[in-house]
Amino acid sequence: MNMHNTLFRDVHSAALRTVHAMLQKGQVTIDAERCKGCGLCVHTCPAQSLTLSQMVNSRGYVHSEQRFANRCIGCASCALICPDACITVSRRGHIPHHAMQHDSLWNNKLA
Amino acid sequence: MSVNTKDIVYHRPRLLTDNNMHYCPGCSHAAIHKILADVLSDMNLADNVIGIGSVGCSVFIYNYIDIDWIEAAHGRAPAVATAVSRLNPQKLVFTYQGDGDMASIGTTEIIHAANRGENITVIFINNSVYGMTGGQMAPTTPLGMKTVTCPDGRNVEQNGYPLPITDLLTRLPGTCFVSREAVTTYKHVLHAKKALRKAFQNTLEKRGTSVVEFVATCCSGWKMSPVEANEWLNTRMKQMKMGRLK
Ligand SMILES: Cc1ncc(C[n+]2csc(CCOP(=O)(O)OP(=O)(O)O)c2C)c(N)n1
Ligand code: SF4
Ligand code: SF4
Numbered sequence: 001m002n003m004h005n006t007l008f009r010d011v012h013s014a015a016l017r018t019v020h021a022m023l024q025k026g027q028v029t030i031d032a033e034r035c036k037g038c039g040l041c042v043h044t045c046p047a048q049s050l051t052l053s054q055m056v057n058s059r060g061y062v063h064s065e066q067r068f069a070n071r072c073i074g075c076a077s078c079a080l081i082c083p084d085a086c087i088t089v090s091r092r093g094h095i096p097h098h099a100m101q102h103d104s105l106w107n108n109k110l111a
Numbered sequence: 112m113s114v115n116t117k118d119i120v121y122h123r124p125r126l127l128t129d130n131n132m133h134y135c136p137g138c139s140h141a142a143i144h145k146i147l148a149d150v151l152s153d154m155n156l157a158d159n160v161i162g163i164g165s166v167g168c169s170v171f172i173y174n175y176i177d178i179d180w181i182e183a184a185h186g187r188a189p190a191v192a193t194a195v196s197r198l199n200p201q202k203l204v205f206t207y208q209g210d211g212d213m214a215s216i217g218t219t220e221i222i223h224a225a226n227r228g229e230n231i232t233v234i235f236i237n238n239s240v241y242g243m244t245g246g247q248m249a250p251t252t253p254l255g256m257k258t259v260t261c262p263d264g265r266n267v268e269q270n271g272y273p274l275p276i277t278d279l280l281t282r283l284p285g286t287c288f289v290s291r292e293a294v295t296t297y298k299h300v301l302h303a304k305k306a307l308r309k310a311f312q313n314t315l316e317k318r319g320t321s322v323v324e325f326v327a328t329c330c331s332g333w334k335m336s337p338v339e340a341n342e343w344l345n346t347r348m349k350q351m352k353m354g355r356l357k
Contacts, residue, residue: 026120031123034131036135036136036137037136038136038137038330038337038338039137039336039337039338040137040337040338040341043338043341044296044297059131061136074120076120076121076297077297079120079121080121080297080300080301081142081294081296081297081300082142082145083132083134083136083137083138083139083140083141083142083145083294084131084132084134084141084145085123085124085127085141085145086123087121088119088121088122088123089119089120089121089122090118090119090120091118091119091120092118
């Protein structure tokens, strides 16, 4: 019985993880070396996708990290609020309305 | 997972240099540099702009935004900008000044430059204290706010009233556009970008002086965490007229 339960839980959570990964709308890359751990992105994220890490970077700051990537909706709120421009946001699906209005969000100048 | 460049929604502005900014964590100066760099590159102005830096925490701004800069003496940025814009009418000229710089030692320069209607944009960072020198009271410090030089809070008897310099500038016929912005939430950031763009457009069209005030935070001077400082400012902003003033 116990074994069945664990098996069920494992399969279930693996399935959930896959569904979550499929639903994930955005992805964030954080320049941890540049980050000063002000925490504004963590506070502003509507999806509670970000946390402050337990580690410090080479300058002695704790830095932000995307612990719960599959919650990300790609809204770019974190990148807009980040004072030190450490955050790059990419999409995996639709783009929220406010991001579309924002020229530099949309006109991709890296290309 | 590799990221296709076409999928990028937001990336570091191209005009920001690779230098790490020296500002305290969460400082509004850094956020404002970021949107300034964004707007300048969106408008394709990088080679056509001269910025006039000022004295204050933002004194090293020339290390962070990759355009031409002149560093003015304390408070004198509008005077330097006057000369630069008159000699280079084809360039966009703007100043970047703190409140200690613009509303205190440089009051004369800003009032007269705006009154002459010089073709410049003035970016005014109002963090209510002298950040660089350690958080002393500035002319713009609101009543009741504690600083190192008014530890019991600013009071009228001793310190006089806060100077509403931006509101005064709206009264001058030389100013064509005055706006009050902030960078404490992503909505404010988006709004501020639009205001900066409008201000630069006016300057390019030679309509007179444009002023964009940023109500800003100074976490170190206010002795608050960055999140607390932003929240405090958001509450205070409810009592202020935000957005376009003229
Ligand atoms: C002629 C002169 N007087 C005084 C100073 C000292 N000083 C340096 S920065 C500063 C105040 C800057 O405050 P603010 O413009 O509000 O900028 P912040 O640091 O808050 O961004 C003062 C008084 C100076 N550098 N030069
Ligand atoms: S893009 Fe939006 S949802 Fe994703 S981490 Fe940033 S703030 Fe959170
Ligand atoms: S002292 Fe204040 S204004 Fe200066 S960098 Fe620190 S937070 Fe910013």
